[in-house]
Amino acid sequence: MNKPLFATLLGGFLGIFDGLTALFTPEVRSQIVGIVIGSTIKGLLAGVIIGLFATKVHSLVAGTIVGLLVGGFFAYLILLMNPGHALNIMLPGCLVGLIVGYAAQTYTVKS
């Protein structure tokens, strides 16, 4: 599995999981399908960018920081569409990006 594919799948998986956590928030539970789809697309896009970066730059520190920034950027876009939930959107989004950035640098096996 190459780096972009690995990071995309991981980003998508974490995106689904991240979106599903909205089930624990009663006021947004009714919008869960849209949240999960949006969160998954966000994870997939972040994963593609992080994975492509990982193929060009082999640095754990740089990869992790880029993951954090990309995750944060996409979370910020979501925040622009849903103002008022800054902490709930930004913090997990940044963390997901960080995890994907770290994993893309360390856990990918080239085919």
Place this chain on the structure above:
Amino acid sequence: MISEVALDRLTGMLRAPDLSGTRYEILGELGRGGMGIVYLARDTALEREVALKIVDRGGAGTRSDSPDALAHEARILARLEHPGIVPVHDFGELPDGRIYYAMKRVRGDRLDRWLAAGRDLAERLAVFLRICDAVAFAHAHTVVHRDLKPENVMIGEFGEVLVLDWGIARTQNREPENQNPEPENQNLEPENENPEPRTPNAEPVVGTPEYMSPEQRAGAAVDHRADIYALGVMLQVLGGPAAVAAIAAKARDDDPIRRYQSVQELAADVQRFLSGGAVFARREPLLDRLQRVYRRHRVPILLVLTYLAVRVLLLWLGGI
């Protein structure tokens, strides 16, 4: 009266081989083995130092079959071209009829002395894996060393690892046996590097007792698993945590069937340990397993736990 030093020198001169007609000059003695003496010599043609092994004329280590055995050793070494096996440069006969062969002069420390300097586990196991490489190569060429021990391994100045002293190595002409070889001469006591009495259909008992497998010690037929046993004892000498001890114990099981069936299998288990994986030789307790997995994947585990902690914290804050 002649002093002891003078006597030693005279004895040395008398014993020094006549190298006329060869391209070598003796520079000193490097050591003595069961089959002969190893001299430090100078190759005058190529202007380099070599180790010259010559059948002893008399005294220590003389064997009735030494010339044949030395030739056999030289041929085995010539066959085993591997970075972990000392290469043979030349082979011939001295004017007095004795057989000699020239091999690479290895500078460095014997493994036992190298270990005495205090090495960390990863370094020790890396050397062990290099020894396994060389022995596996020999086994692939049907050669069984039969005297593996730290004293027969050299660690070169640049970290190269060389397996030495193939004097009692033998060619294994048949497929590995799947049955435990039955001892045929139980009463033979092993002695290091000395020819032993033979009983009909039995192997001569040669080797180093502490490193000999039970079947070798008993004079039964041995195969490559006798080397695996010796490697197990060496691994035990190298030391390490419970997983390494378990690998060593499996390698030196009294029953050849329960040992690793190839050096590659043994090396793979050591490699698994080095890379933080579970080893086949040991059923791991759950707590040990969790600790090992945590040590191996500490950063991602901490990242995921942080993520989950943040999510729980946010939910908790949202509920306030």
